[in-house]
Amino acid sequence: MTIGQRLAKTARKALEDLAVREFGREKILESCRVAAAQGYMTCEIRPSIPIDVSTTDHAKTLLAELRKEWLQCAWIPYAVPGQPAYKILELRWDTQRPAS
Secondary structure, X not given: OOHXXXXXXXXXHHHXXXXXXXXXXXXXXHHHHHHHHOOOOEEEEOOOOOOOOOOOHHHHHHHHHHHHOOEEEEEEEEOOXXXXXXXXXXXXXXXXXXXX
């Protein structure tokens, strides 16, 4: 394995670990509960550093699970000049089941 391959593998693992740590199912649902208790019908979750976790295996699995719970999920692009662009997870809830 080359140095480049090892570095890419390390970066992918770090990205996956960040997604698991900051976008865990219970952490997401707790943020939604807090937002709902304040009267909001949406919740946005941002990573602690400007990096896109939407492509991780964890994020893909998480969204499938959340959609089964009748939550509408979308990754919203976000950019600040001088920083890398990344995506924010937006969740919406409604009393009606979303269209499949």
